[in-house]
Amino acid sequence: MIIRDIATLKQTIRGWKQAGETIGFVPTMGALHEGHLSLVTQARAQAQRVIVSIFVNPTQFNNPTDLATYPRTEAQDIALLGHVDAIFIPAAETMYPAGFSSTVRVSAMAGILEGAHRPGHFDGMATVVTKLFSLTEADSAFFGEKDWQQLQIVRRFVQDLNLPIDIMACPTLRESDGLALSSRNRRLSPEGRKSAPALHAILQQTATAIRQGHPIAEALDKGRAALVAAGFGPIDYLACCEAESLTPVTTVFTTKHDNVGLRLLVAAALESVRLIDNIVI
Structure with a gap:
């Protein structure tokens, strides 16, 4: 109806x-x-x-x-x-x-x-x-x-x-290559579509670095650099936040945040198409 x-x-x-x-x-x-x-x-x-x-x-x-x-x-x-x-x-x-x-x-x-x-x-x-x-x-x-x-x-x-x-x-649904499903994806060219899964891959790499004890600010800086190298820009944000309050977290990963959970969130443009994604740490 x-x-x-x-x-x-x-x-x-x-x-x-x-x-x-x-x-x-x-x-x-x-x-x-x-x-x-x-x-x-x-x-x-x-x-x-x-x-x-x-x-x-x-x-x-x-x-x-x-x-x-x-x-x-x-x-x-x-x-x-x-x-x-x-x-x-x-x-x-x-x-x-x-x-x-x-x-x-x-x-x-x-x-x-x-x-x-x-x-x-x-x-x-x-x-x-x-x-x-x-x-x-x-x-x-x-x-x-x-x-x-x-x-x-x-x-x-x-x-x-x-x-x-x-x-x-x-849960977020993803393509087989990791790209989160989005109505905006259809605006990407075939070449852009091939590059787009790097967004999720770099999120995963950044999360792994944080879990392994690397300073969060350093891991985020490396993640932003990797996004630029993969053809994304501008990078509106790549941030580590407490999952529910969205309070930014930039210090080392410690048990202080274990009870609230941490989330990586990103927004970056590819071929002028603004893509967002996030994963749990």
Whole structure:
């Protein structure tokens, strides 16, 4: 069922709720790939009804060119989602009607890493996701770990605002050569696609160095140099952070951080295509 207006969505959900059925929700911006479909599979396994949204949210793009070039493949996306109960595809004016003036902001984690390079991105994401949670009345929502910072921010505002929804994290899906699945990958040339797996390989090398006791700052510097040598640039960040708080860690790897976990996060451009990834240390 394809739904484009809020009234029909609410009517559909009302029937499910009256029947006592649970709802799993997967928010997307379309251009679907196997990573998205893995989230749908998880939702189907845990909920009786599954809603997928397709909405290229303009408020989370600080770069107009990035918004204009973001891949839009609605017909193909719908074909891939034939097994879900509802596909919600709202127009921008449906989500942001005239006079809309409210924003959800997560200040603690939104100004670093992605937030430092994409001002306003997480405010736009948090606002639209909060709206979608409210509209779908979902019991659980499914997010991929590839967007690790986004996942932590969603968890934070759900906790802070006491939203009645469970946030389910799903593992990053990768190609056989290690490249994390992403809608942006299709913008790479054949040559760029061959070079792109170096992003994950260098993350692994950097994590290994840190585990072996090399100073974190030194390991990160070597990782950045390796990315440049592999053809990436600019390198927006290669950072080691506490997994949940995203607090940067630059000292030696010690037991001080064992109970919180550490994560390596990277964002780097290849052929002007901005790629992100992360792995656990």
